[in-house]
Amino acid sequence: MKLVVTVPAYNEENSIGKVIKEIPRIQEKVDRVEILVINDGSTDHTADAADIAGADRIISHVRNLGLGVSFRDGLNEALDMGADVIVNIDADLQYNGAEIPKLIEPILQGNADIVIGDRQIDKLDHMPTGKVMGNKLATWVTRRITHLPIRDAQSGFRAFSREAALKMNLTGDYTYVQETLIQAANKNLVVDQIPIEFRKRSGESRLVSNLLSYAMSAGATMVRSYRDYxxxxxxxxxxxxxxxxxxxxxxxxxxxxxxxxxxxxxxxxxxxxxxxxxxxxxxxxxxxxxxxxxxxxxxxxxxxxxxxx
Ligand SMILES: Nc1nc2c(ncn2[C@@H]2O[C@H](COP(=O)(O)OP(=O)(O)OP(=O)(O)O)[C@@H](O)[C@H]2O)c(=O)[nH]1
Ligand SMILES: [Mg+2]
Known part of the structure; x- marks a missing residue:
């Protein structure tokens, strides 16, 4: 059983090392854990920091191509690396890598194809109101489209079984969060959710997100989903x-x-x-x-x- 942890990163030299070090390398029921960093055209020392911290593989884009592209590349590369389970975690230290064993458990048990880490947004005191509302709107839209009882559609801490990853054919450049869930629903994959920790971000957000951008992205996702499915x-x-x-x-x-x-x-x-x-x-x-x-x-x-x- 091989686990590959993908870490998309754009100018995260201050946090990526800590993220990599926090990922447990020895886990029950897992023979090997490898870390794959997708350095998306960073203009700082993200790749060096990842290397020093012990990343097993680093893919670098010559220029910034977007989180959606990076996630897609990460998923395909992880499959090439022989992953049986793939976990995605952000490079900004907001998610806790120590929770990975908990996140992949439903997949190892054979009870889920995809597991979403639920940030429990209502309980957070550090997320700005605009962002809380944007997240809720996007989650509501995702629930409407997928008919799945999703609680946190925008979470970047997720686990995929190899089968689920093979079935994803993603096209979005900007993000992947909703597209993966829409495809999961249309391919009858089992999506599980578990509560996770979500810390305050220390640096600037890399994905500029305000209520308007959430609303536009949610609207576009909805239109595209009806058109396609x-x-x-x-x-x-x-x-x-x-x-x-x-x-x-x-x-x-x-x-x-x-x-x-x-x-x-x-x-x-x-x-x-x-x-x-x-x-x-x-x-x-x-x-x-x-x-x-x-x-x-x-x-x-x-x-x-x-x-x-
Ligand atoms: N590959 C790639 N990664 C990106 C890009 N923008 C952001 N990221 C990464 O995607 C992850 C999520 O980005 P964040 O800026 O934290 O977005 P967010 O978590 O929605 O927003 P915050 O709550 O402000 O942190 C981080 O690991 C970023 O480094 C990008 O253009 N390309
Ligand atoms: Mg973040």
Missing amino acids: QPLKAFTAIGVVFLIIGLVAGLRVIRHYLTTGTVTPYLPSAVLTTVLVIVGLQAVVFGLLADMLKTQRTFQEEILYRLKK
Whole structure:
């Protein structure tokens, strides 16, 4: 049983060494623990600090590519390193590496594919109100999309089984936190959650996050998720709105046409109705096409899974 701990880091020279040293190298039921740092174009000495602290492998991006890219690279590299279980932990010392054995336990027991460390945001006294609200909004959106009882969708302290990691096909550059959960839900993976410690950050946040950026990211995630996973429902809903407005606007025209056979007195309404009905029907047809793409995507993901395996 091999555990690989991935640590995405962007300018974290002050904390990354402590994070690495805090990760227990000897753990029950685990034969080997390796630490993989993804140094995302840091302009400080993050890579040196990680090396001195004993990181087993360091991947460095020439420039900053974003946390989403770094997480994805980390997951793939960990799979290449032969990981049976992968844990992600942030490089800012907010999570406690000593809690890793607790985090991976449900996976080792065979009871979960993914385990999220729940920061129990309501109990924290050091998180600014804007951030608490942003986190809650993002978690609420994730719950709506996934239908999973997620308590802390934005947590960066997570464990993945090898199977779960093989099934992730991530595309987001900025972050991975919600995309992984949405895919988990759509692939029927079992997601468990356990309460964890979350300390105050000592340096500046690397991911600029205020309420507005949380809201925009949550909104975009929602739209993308409906587009990708429930296209027929999403496009049909849009189409039906146009059809209803069109038909309501055209009620008089239709009635007049059925009794007299002409639409002449209501020409503007007739044109409006025609346009709205055409747009509505088109949206439904887009939905059917997108549904076909979704089927293709499922097949392609199966191929990718087998290739990676
Ligand atoms: N690879 C990579 N990592 C990043 C980037 N931005 C942030 N990180 C890392 O991702 C982790 C989380 O970033 P933080 O800035 O702590 O974000 P946060 O935890 O949501 O915000 P805080 O509560 O302010 O700490 C840290 O380990 C960062 O070093 C980035 O652009 N690329
Ligand atoms: Mg942080």
